[in-house]
Amino acid sequence: MNFLDFKNLLFEKAKIAGFNECEIYFSDGESISISVYEGEVEKYNLAKSFGLSFRGKINNKMGYSFTEILDEAAIDMLINSAKNSANLIENDDETFIYGGDKIYNEVKTYSKELENIDPSKMIYLALDLEKEAKNYCDKVVNINGCKISYSSSNYGIYNTKGLELTNKDNILTSYVVPVVEDESGKNDGVGYVVASSIDEVDTKKMAKQGVEEALSKLGGKSIASGTYNTIIYNEAMVQLLETFASTFSGDAAQKGLSLFKGKEGEIVASSLVTIVDDPLMEDGIASAPFDDEGVATYTKKIIYEGKLNTLLHNLKTAHKQGVKSTGNGFKASYASPVNVSESNLYLRAGEKSFEDLMKEINEGLIITDLAGLHSGANTVSGDFSLAAKGFYVKNGEKTFPVEQITVAGNYFDLLKNIIAIGNDLKFPLSNVGSPSVIAKGLSIAGK
Template sequence: MEFKIFIDVLFKEAKKVGFEEYEVYYTDSESLSINIYKEEVDKYKLTNSYGLSFRGKIGNKIGYSYTQILDKDAIDMMIRNAKESALAIENNDIQFIYEGDKDYKEIESYYTELENINPEKLIELGMQMEKECKLLSDKVHNFSACGIGYSNSKYGIINSKGLNLENKSNLLTAYVCPIIKDGENMHDGMGYAVATSLNEVNPKKIAEDGVKEALSKIGAKSIPSGIYKVVINNEAMVSMLSTYAGIFSADATQKGLSLLKDKEGEVIASSIVTLVDDPHLYKGLGSVSFDDEGVATSKTELIKCGVLNTLIHNLKTANKENKTTTGNGFKASYASPVGVSPTNFYIEPGDKTFDELLEEVGEGLIITDFAGLHSGANSITGDFSLAAKGFYIKDGKKTFPVEQITVAGNFFKLLKDINRIGTDLKFPMSSVGSPSVIVNELSVAGK
């Protein structure tokens, strides 16, 4: 059935069975991923997916249903399932079908330069990344991964209040993970690019980043246990921030899953820390003009100079607290209910270069990688105990690589212990970003 006809019939049937308000959310995406191994195509995968969800309101209850097929049987099924799920809801949370906002900011998330890319060109670039790695060092022994991919998607919202929004986005990613052999020891590294045109994919630069990282790990050793002053580099800080991003959701506090409940207006971080959610960030992977409820997005300062200003909200969580939504009502997929999620979520950069951070520390530790974040970090209490890697700092300079250490602490205390922030804000293939930071002290278990 043609899309517009499907929506018209669906809405007509929804009204007929008693839904007072109703809405559809749809996604249509295509992705191409190419994996290279030993300069040959190891995997070539083209994926197309389409899905449409319906939600309808009866009283203050909203029922959900979804389909991947647009036909009359799907309409009957969706209406029936949505009504049954609405009537089965026992809580008293007020739900909303949004009428829309007057203005929506224009966001550049679709790039015509990426249209009609020849897959052969992508394969060529992928193979070139492997070749460049081998040219850079005879220590390159193998690859744990090498790939390049393109994604193209659109999604939209149409409802009975006259809202009709659509967004398109596309992106190109490339990465290589060389493994070097040094005697009996193996070390890996990673180079990558997130691009909006083919010209932005530089195989030599990507290979250099991967090989350089792998080579830097040669000679790694543990260090004595103790309390160290630490520089957490930007990528490691991103992994930490990603793990604890959920505590800033009002949905989490209302469910008792975050210690930030009723903490607005209190100091929860160092006075130099400002944490923002910016859906309008230029070329941000999470940039969008509206959320999945149709609310116009805007920049939110969650932490301003160490003080918790606000949590992020959707319409339901904001209503519970008599507040205004921050435009963070998002679905995990078309088949999911609306939750609360950040967009481009990051700590604002400071005024010190990475080298200046090392000089200020004098002697201490650089952490470049945390491992075991899913099992070793408690997102409610903030406690963590994580395997880590990095480098030792001596006389304000990076010296030997460090491994076989475990770093323990608490995320809430870590935020308060940040005493300097770098200029090197980075979003490593992610919508979460951070610059490098100096933390006053962390407990390290080593040899």
């Protein structure tokens, strides 16, 4: 059965079964991932996937179901499963099938340069990337990972209110993790790229990035416990923003799981801090012209110069708060319910170079790596205590690598204690980005 016939018959039968509004969401995708090790292809995965979810309102409750097959038996299953799931719902939260917006912004999420990508060229690039990393210097003793991946999808929403939306996206990523060793020990680094064309995969550049990062960490030592002038490097700041991204969720706030609850309009951060959710970013990993409820997306400053403007909402949480959805109702997959989540979330860059930041602290610490974020960070209280690595700064310059330390603080206090922001905004294989920052009030535990 073709897709449109399936949709029309599903909506017709759902109406007969008692559903007064209903919607389908579909995702049709493919992916190729290639991992290499010791000059050979270790894993080659080629996958195609199709899935369709159905949701409908019956007796003022929303039922959900999903399928990977388009036939008449699947239609009956979807209707019966959705009806059963609606009967199990005990809360009175109002849910919505959305009629759509007048205008949907255009955003580049698909690169034609990646169409019909040649797997043999991907294999060549992965093998060459491993070779370049191994041959970069004689201190490279192993490669912990070397991979290139491509994925594309066509997805969309149709409902009985006349909404018909589709979009395509695709992405190519690659990374290498070289391990270096000398008499002081071992360390690794990462070289990576997010590309909109296979020609952007520069194996020499990625190998250099990964090996140089690993080499820079050799000879690390601990420092005395205390309070230091501290730069949080962009990639470490991304780790913190990613970990605490749920604090911007209207759903988390309404459940009492975010200290930003009820703080809209209040100063919650340094006046230097502007945090943006931008689903319209060109080639952003999480860019989309509409969310998974069919709401038009738009760029929003969650925090603007220290003031909390808005939390992120889907239709349900927006209705509860008496505001409009921010277009942040997204699914983890076609089979998942709609939740609230960020798109491309980032701390806006400042004007200072990284060298300027080092000169500003003169003597202190750069935090480059954080570990233990799942167990050492409490997203409700904001408290964190994390194993860290970095560099010591003296006279405004890096001197030696630092390891075996723990950094502790509070995320909400951290936002208030940022006193300088760099211009080195970075999205490290992530939909979350940040520049480097100078922050006060962090405690360092060392030797």
